[in-house]
Amino acid sequence: MSLPHVSGTRLPLHPSAPLTPSAFSLPRAPSPLRTRPRDSAASGSMDEAVSATAAVSRPRALDVAATHLVATLFYKSDAPSHAHPHADASPHSPRDFLPEASLNSLRDAVPTENMSDYPLEPPTPGPNPLDHLYGSYVSQSCLTDFSVTLTNIIPGLADETITSRKLEASHFCRVVEVKFPLPSAASVTLxxxxRDEVVSRFEREWNVEVVFQLDTVYRRYKRLAVFDMDSTLIQQEVIDEIASLIGVKPQVADITAAAMNGELDFEASLRKRCALLKGVPSSVWETLKPRITLNEGVLALIKALKRLGFKTAVLSGGFTPMTGWMAQQLGLDYAFANHLVVSEDGQTLTGELTGDIVHAEKKRQHVFDIAAKEDIPLEQVLVVGDGANDLPMMRVAGLGVAFHAKPKVQMQAPARLNTKSMLDILYLFGISKEEQEKSMFSRSAFNFLKTARLVVQNATQPQLTAPIALFSSKMSALPVVVCGKNPAVAAAVKQSLLPGYEVIHIITSVNQGTTDIPLILTGNQPPDNADNQGTKNYINIPVAVLTGGGYDDQSFDTMKAACKDVKAVPWFRPDLSRVNEMPHFTQAEAFGKATAERCKVALKEVLEDGKGKAEGREGVWFY
Incomplete structure (x- = not known):
């Protein structure tokens, strides 16, 4: 289903605009006839379409001025890099004998024996890695050097105005956030x-990556996350996997090379690749699915984003069967990809495409459309990709991240990240490691959303008629597990907990509880069970386990002990001292409704307010 076309959409601050406080003041509602700055990677027709008279107005952004910048420093490896000092600068003790230089000694040390290919002089010395001297983390020496670097390249910046915050509690912190004011006379750009050579040298010396951002309220509070699929969400390129499967990998490689050389544009190369799929069984997608693996941190990131109220989307230049399947596996809200035509009997692929091609400009337009449909300003959009066709949508987002991208893409993207886990993207929002661990559970998520609304109310200018929520007021139902031996009561509890809580799994026995609950609490799907009346939506880790009166102390302890090695969530038991306040358990529907009401009160007290009636053991509460 296509989304409504959105025009009159304004780009965020252009990266080449001078970094002055006035430049950071985001305009209020844009004029319907205002045109956007031209994106060098986008076609003129797309610019004209988006800058035409608005059919649907863009969600209004807050009038917020940035007076500070934030630099997030990532240490790039768990192991220190190795120093490779220039030969002329290498110290040697008297006992270190240098080998005698000769052509014969060089024969095995260089990739050629042709004298004309030998370099005429040694390469110039590069920066020597310093992390192996000061520690394989963002050390204080590294931070001191970064402060010196900033004061050298930003006129008027005083060292004493630069502050830092560790985003990991460990002494050997891998991620640090540095904040500094923007002098009014500064004329640098993001x-x-x-791209500053001094910054680049600092990164190479200390084995770190630096991401610069405006320190506005939008940096921390995003609402929409958009991802490319191939080599971003997943490790594979789907078209290459198909080519390998059907034996046409060399032909696909030739087409790819032609596209890289500029001989074919994206659409032409895509159609040529698709033509090679003519006659391939339509069941090829099922064969491919077991080969697909997620990139590290993807599942944890999606879970955290959904817990924080994000809308999510995947925009792929690949094909709908795989993209739709991946979106379903991850629980994403939107999925767009290319449609391959299937033969009339449904047995084979025709090698043809139908519908709009999801190329670079189409991806960008989808970002506009989804943001407009969800009433989300572009400043609150995150885009993650790895290819050149992802650059246009990265540039229109509040934060565009090239994740393990091609070198050229990393140079042109608003931000780049080459760490081991995609979950590290949360650091770019200023979310610490501790907050990340809690973001899977609702108390932290509730507090995060409350803080977001409070920040917005404080940041909103008086002339605006009403505060604009950074996060949607409609929160997703929080997932819980229910343990009840009476299916009729459990069904009533499930229905009555809505809309605030979603019962994703119902346990009906102790044995089932000891097997299923540990799996569910680690984000894994338990064995299918006909007695399970839950929604089976296991993409989100439950925020609590609710047990009924049919589970005595021993049964309860057995199930909870089975979960001792997984992430702790609150467990709730009925307060038997209040049993006289309840309908008789034989009245299943009434008893279930009353139980659900008591559960909702207890959940709110514990998850939102941080209080409740504790049983006496850590993590166990009464309802």
């Missing part, structure tokens, strides 16, 4: 900061 792009020039990122």
């Amino acid at each position: 792009e020039t900061l990122r």
